[in-house]
Amino acid sequence: MVSFDGLTDLWDRLFGAQPDPPPLLVLVTAAVALVVVCTRLPWRIARNAVTIAHEGGHALAALLTGRKLRGIRLHSDTSGLTLSAGRPTGPGMVLTLLAGYVAPPLVGLAGAWLLGDNRITLLLWLAVVLLLAMLIMIRNAFGVVSLLVTGGLVLAVSWYATPQVQAAFAYAGVWFLLLGGVRPVVELQRLRSRGRMPASDADQLAGLTPFPAFFWVVVFALVNLAVLLVGATLLADPLLADSGLAL
Template identity: 85%
Template sequence: MVSIDGLGDLWDKLFGAQPDPPPLLVLLTAVVALVVVSTRLPWRIARNAITIAHEGGHALVALLTGRRLHGIRLHSDTSGLTLSAGRPTGPGMILTLLAGYVAPPLVGLAGAWLLGGNRITLLLWVAVALLLAMLVLVRNAFGVLSLLVTGGAVLAVSWYATPQVQAAFAYTGVWFLLLGGVRPVAELQRLRSRGRMPASDADQLAGLTPLPAFFWVTFFALANLAALAAGALLLAGPILADAGLTG
């Protein structure tokens, strides 16, 4: 049986604020995330985390709009598929399609908000909880393995790592979601221009609305850039304030 003191310690660990990270850590983690996003092999490996957030966005909005979720599949080529049933047209389907590409930077923005309050451990535990919830919905072996590895890494860092390592891990992950949400939109348009993604989210949205696919690609890009700017301000705001660059 867990004692009251033990529960109190767990509560403090989960919801307590950690010390402010050194400004250098915030900047270095941003550089690391940018290098991963902009280089081929690291991006190829780390992109799985973007796919997890992308498909998670589809799944969450499908459930919130009353659609029946049949499952999620994550593939080794970093593609994914979320299957839901319901009306093939209408607001629910449109919002479900809309959620995928904007989900990674929005998740990053939520993470930046938590980091802005120095809730590093809480951020890591929330990430574990979301990955576990998504695990129930995955319907293929690679997807299960990908979520178990990702969730296990986050759990291990949150439970065993020092506060400094937790901070570095959390900041790198949030920067990666913010920055990594932009590149897939550019890749989407490049593949579309070559006729290689005729059934992309943007093209399906074009079929459901009066607006062309390029409008939706542009919307994804602008939304993700806005989330990146807001998240960067949350993460780097204390540094700018210390430097006297903010009001």
């Protein structure tokens, strides 16, 4: 049986605040995340994390708007598919389609808020819980493997790594979600302009609303850039504090 002291230690470990990270760590992790987003092969590998957040956004929006979630598929080409049942038109369907491209930076923003309060371990454990919850709805083998590998990595870091490694991992991951939310929107418009994504989220939204697909691409871009700005401000707080400019 788990002792009371053990539960207390676990509680303190989970909900306790970690020390402020060195300002250099914040800068280095931001630079690493930017390099990953801007370079071809690292982006091709790491983009799976963005796809997980994208499809998770569709799934959560579907559930919150009363739609019945049928399943989620993640593919090796970093694409994904979330199936839900309900009215094919109306606000619920619009919000479900809208949630995908804005989900990664919004998840990053939530992470930046937790990091701003130095809740690094809590952030990592919440990520594991969300990945496990999403695993229930995965309907293909690659999706299962992708979530298990991602969740296992996050769990291993949260349990075995030193506080410094945990901080570096958490900051790099949050920076990546904030920055990585912008590139898929650019890729979306590039593929649309070539006629290669006729059934994209933006095009489906155009079919459900009076606004053209390009309008929705712009909405995705503006939301993600605004979230990136807010998230970057939260993450940069140690830098501002070190320079005496913290709000």
